[in-house]
Amino acid sequence: MKTFSSKLFFRALLITNAVGVLIPVLFLFNSSLRDSNEFVTAPFKFASSPKWANFTEVWSNGAFATYLKNSLIVTGFSLVLILFLSTLAGFVLGRYNFRGNSLVYGFVLTGMLIPAKLAIVPLFIELKWLHLLDSHLGLILVYTSGALPAGIFIMTGFFKSLPSDIDNAARIDGASEFQLLRSILTPLVRPGLAIVGIYCAIPIWNDFFLPLVFLQSPEKKTIMQGLTVFFGQYSSQWGILFAGLTMAALPLILLYLILSEQFIKGLTAGAVKG
Amino acid sequence: MAAKGLKREQNKYIFLFLTPALLTIVAFTTIPALTTLSYAFFRWTGFHQEGFAGLDNFRRLFSFPFRDQFLMALRHNTLVFIGIFITQTALGILLAYALYRLKRGQRFFRTVTFLPVIFSLVVVGYMWQSFLDPYFGPINQLLNNLGLDFLAKPWLGSSTTALPTMAFINLWRWVGFPAIIFLSGLNAISTEYLEAARIDGATEGQVFRKIMFPLLAPSMTVISILTFIGAFEWFDIPFVLGGVSGNPAGATDTLALMFYRLAFGTADSGANEIGVGSALGVIIFSIVGIGAAVGSNVMRRREVEQ
Numbered sequence: 001m002k003t004f005s006s007k008l009f010f011r012a013l014l015i016t017n018a019v020g021v022l023i024p025v026l027f028l029f030n031s032s033l034r035d036s037n038e039f040v041t042a043p044f045k046f047a048s049s050p051k052w053a054n055f056t057e058v059w060s061n062g063a064f065a066t067y068l069k070n071s072l073i074v075t076g077f078s079l080v081l082i083l084f085l086s087t088l089a090g091f092v093l094g095r096y097n098f099r100g101n102s103l104v105y106g107f108v109l110t111g112m113l114i115p116a117k118l119a120i121v122p123l124f125i126e127l128k129w130l131h132l133l134d135s136h137l138g139l140i141l142v143y144t145s146g147a148l149p150a151g152i153f154i155m156t157g158f159f160k161s162l163p164s165d166i167d168n169a170a171r172i173d174g175a176s177e178f179q180l181l182r183s184i185l186t187p188l189v190r191p192g193l194a195i196v197g198i199y200c201a202i203p204i205w206n207d208f209f210l211p212l213v214f215l216q217s218p219e220k221k222t223i224m225q226g227l228t229v230f231f232g233q234y235s236s237q238w239g240i241l242f243a244g245l246t247m248a249a250l251p252l253i254l255l256y257l258i259l260s261e262q263f264i265k266g267l268t269a270g271a272v273k274g
Numbered sequence: 275m276a277a278k279g280l281k282r283e284q285n286k287y288i289f290l291f292l293t294p295a296l297l298t299i300v301a302f303t304t305i306p307a308l309t310t311l312s313y314a315f316f317r318w319t320g321f322h323q324e325g326f327a328g329l330d331n332f333r334r335l336f337s338f339p340f341r342d343q344f345l346m347a348l349r350h351n352t353l354v355f356i357g358i359f360i361t362q363t364a365l366g367i368l369l370a371y372a373l374y375r376l377k378r379g380q381r382f383f384r385t386v387t388f389l390p391v392i393f394s395l396v397v398v399g400y401m402w403q404s405f406l407d408p409y410f411g412p413i414n415q416l417l418n419n420l421g422l423d424f425l426a427k428p429w430l431g432s433s434t435t436a437l438p439t440m441a442f443i444n445l446w447r448w449v450g451f452p453a454i455i456f457l458s459g460l461n462a463i464s465t466e467y468l469e470a471a472r473i474d475g476a477t478e479g480q481v482f483r484k485i486m487f488p489l490l491a492p493s494m495t496v497i498s499i500l501t502f503i504g505a506f507e508w509f510d511i512p513f514v515l516g517g518v519s520g521n522p523a524g525a526t527d528t529l530a531l532m533f534y535r536l537a538f539g540t541a542d543s544g545a546n547e548i549g550v551g552s553a554l555g556v557i558i559f560s561i562v563g564i565g566a567a568v569g570s571n572v573m574r575r576r577e578v579e580q
Contacts, residue, residue, distance in 0.1 A: 010372035018386045043412035088291035111299050118555045119306035121537050145302030177287050206394035224396040249397045256392050260385040271455050271496045
């Protein structure tokens with residue numbers, strides 16, 4: 001009897017939590033398809049005749065599409081750089097025995113402890129000096145630098161876990177070190193690349209602090225930074241505001257629903273051992 | 275290939291493959307982090323470094339008008355840490371245990387529990403701000419309709435409720451993270467221990483308290499440290515919901531917001547105080563660094579080997 005009631009309690013807890021998570025999200029979607037007045041007068045009605053005009057209004061605003069494009073550029077290029085550089089570094093640190101290996105590895109690990117926010121003023125001055133302020137390239141370099149320590153850490157672990165016989169067999173077959181990495185080892189560390197990709201790409205897509213500090217030109221702003229502009233522009237036009245929020249959030253939500261296991265594994269990668 | 279030739283080729287790759295990554299980290303993480311420390315010891319006009327200032331910036335931070343702001347922000351960060359540490363850890367463990375015991379449908383509930391973690395804080399912030407709008411928001415309407423008028427208030431606009439409301443929004447967005455970490459901690463516990471205890475007649479409650487909870491210590495260490503760091507660098511939610519001055523009337527000001535104001539000025543006044551701001555940065559970094567180091571040392575001692 002007692003286990004039955006505790007079972008019931010924990011099941012009720014999960015259901016309550018799921019409702020608490022899903023209701024606000026579904027409510028947001030629903031309100032994005034309704035008229036602004038309806039949101040105020042009868043917020044809890046289902047959008048039976050969806051008002052897609054809210055979405056076309058957001059899209060035809062023009063700036064919104066630019067923000068999305070900018071976020072895709074910044075996130076995409078950062079991701080490519082992070083994956084490429086952490087594969088190269090992870091390969092060397094995970095598979096080669098050389099003097100200084102643990103020194104370099106230790107240095108990379110200290111990079112994981114530095115909070116980027118507190119180094120923001122010197123970064124600002126440095127980017128200004130390099131003429132990279134208000135540019136996507138500057139932002140991409142800062143994101144890459146911030147994510148590389150974790151990326152290298154994860155990739156080194158994956159390269160280390162592969163048996164060393166693979167290398168020797170490939171070398172006997174005449175493969176160069178570069179061929180060994182590109183054709184033989186890289187396919188084997190693909191799960192690691194997926195984890196690094198998710199671990200790095202989501203915070204970059206969602207970030208608004210660095211764009212807030214580094215980007216000034218309206219045509220260069222990213223989506224999360226652009227949302228703050230957008231909210232000032234359409235103040236209390238609820239239907240349009242919710243359509244904008246939905247459009248900013250939906251790409252990630254859809255990806256998450258398809259790849260939830262990889263997302264969970266990727267985003268908790270820094271906190272779980274093994 | 276001769277071993278010597280291989281060694282030479284490897285040396286080439288060590289240099290070629292490590293340099294780009296290391297240069298990027300040094301240029302955009304290490305150098306800025308080290309120079310931020312030095313900035314605290316110089317006088318500044320705008321973004322121009324003037325002369326050596328000794329400890330003047332720290333002295334100014336601890337005198338009028340910065341001292342009061344600093345102490346109030348520090349108090350807010352501390353309160354938020356205590357609040358979210360208790361609620362997120364407790365709810366996280368309960369959810370993890372509930373997921374752990376679930377045989378069917380675990381995947382669905384795990385996906386839903388973790389969903390808000392992928393959301394941008396800007397989206398989460400604006401979503402809740404709209405829901406909590408004192409005049410048009412559905413939450414106050416709902417409370418009124420339910421006859422709970424006394425609960426219908428400007429949650430984010432009143433200085434007594436604004437900070438707890440933001441902490442709640444933080445909880446909504448983040449509790450899935452500790453839940454998943456604790457779940458993987460529970461999954462790592464060998465079932466032999468649990469079976470043995472059950473055979474000896476232990477109830478499920480006893481199994482949890484006496485075996486599972488102590489063995490969750492490593493997850494607890496990680497979550498506590500991350501919560502501590504997050505709470506003392508809390509920026510995004512108060513910035514989106516309360517602006518750079520921590521509205522209403524500084525009731526949601528935090529150390530990171532104050533740091534941002536000192537570094538870049540506010541909307542009304544572009545004047546900045548890089549010296550004092552960097553001194554504050556050094557202090558935030560010390561709080562986070564020392565707190566995390568001491569905390570992880572103390573908590574690691576609680577961890578037992580399986």
